[in-house]
Amino acid sequence: MTLQTPFAFTATAFQRTPKRPMDEAKFEAFYRKTAGRLWSYIFRMTGNAATADDLMQKTFFRFLRSNPTIADEDHLRHYVFKTATNLVFDHFREVKRHRELAPDVEPNAPATMEMRHDMMRVFAELKPQERALLWLAHVEGSSHEEIADAIGVKARSVRVMLFRARKRLAGLMTRRGLAPETRHV
């Protein structure tokens, strides 16, 4: 009779997940989960639908070129957002006129048109880094470490940068009368 070691279960549970390269079906599943959110992020950053299409495709090309494994989906999602952030910043450096980019919103309903346009305009007034910080923190729910990695700053700087970005956005919201309590009055 053999005795089971008390750590047998633990050892099995913590065994490293074998890393297999991503196949087409897995990519499709990952793409379906991620692409919409990624596109929204890039669009909010650039304010241009065609640029968002282009940069999203480039992001996924880079992602596939990196031979992704399917071990950790959160890690992959973070990698994709980090790549997209880098591409967006590269795009801004390339065009050198990111502040002039007008939001490319084509609303469906005229009733919401003005509000959408105003929100896009307010967000476009922020610096690209502030936009990335706010979106990743508030929409994607990324941690300070993940944000730091994505935008290429130190993790301990993120808290301060985020505070400043929030303050700036709050100021813009108030000035434009777009603060939540103002809008619903």
Next chain:
Amino acid sequence: MSDFDPMEAEVDAWMQQFARIEVRHRPLPDANTLWIKAKLMQSTAAMERASLPITRVQIAAYVVVAGSWAALLTWKWNALSAWFNSFSPARIVLAGAGASASAATSLSLTFFMMLIALASVTVMLAFHTILAEE
């Protein structure tokens, strides 16, 4: 002590509302199309990487052949120009009359062999370039 920050809450509410706005009015590219495009790009990049040493050797061959032609022509330029001049009608008449053809004799058989070898290498290189491009 509560960590509640009214500004953070306000910004968070605004961001959530902002994120909910539907701004995409056309479907996203198909995942399969992206996969195929990415694979094509990867194979093209792999092919370029694989052919890089060949391209480098080819460039080195162009340089060597061009250098050899330049060296050969510089080395024997005087003899060659004299040899070319020997084909002028006046020289041909003189040669026919029995005058010695010193220019022609100054070009050795080795030189002609080198000339033929270099010409062959040039032709081979040209064919290789044309066929590789095709």
